[in-house]
Amino acid sequence: MLILSGTHKCPPMVDGLQKMRFKMEQDIPEYYLVDRRVLPEVFIKVMEVKQRLNTGESVSVNEAVRKTGLSRSAYYKYKDSVMPFYEATSGKKVTLLITVENFQGILSSIITIIADSHANILTINQNIPINGLADISISIETVSMFGTVDDIMKDIAKLAGVRKCEILSRE
Secondary structure, three states: EEEEEEEOOOOOOOOOOHHHHHHOOEEEEEEEEEEEHHHHHHHHHHHHHHHHHHHHOOOOOOHHHHHHHHHHHHHHHHHHOOOEEHHHHEEEEEEEEEEEOOOOOHHHHHHHHHHHEEEEEEEEEEOOOOOEEEEEEEEEEEOOOOOOOHHHHHHHHHHOOOEEEEEEEEE
């Protein structure tokens, strides 16, 4: 799924409230969640360029658009309006719920994965293990994070002893 943004003009306010709340005709973004299978190819290619840049596969926009077969002008036209669903959480707070087996050092391994992504850990709560399993909730801020929340979840899920890793909430 990808998110597309557009803008619409705010309707004029009545009774003088317009001056207090909005400047006339202020643009407000409006977002749509769209299945990638129905998107024009240009949007898919913009996402591919962004992925090449984010993963370090390409070191410059010029290199990424050349490898992708997209013009620079098309990339710059749409780069701020098309994003994968997980990118909508960028700069946001996300709480992960992780169920783990009672292994020594497993919480440390999870924290290392999050720290390596440069996400800011806000809170950590680990419940007492019951029947060998414990729930851990970790709230992170994603503003300066490398990669995506999905990348973090996949890396955590690969750890020995992790039974489940899911998003509990997004803010």
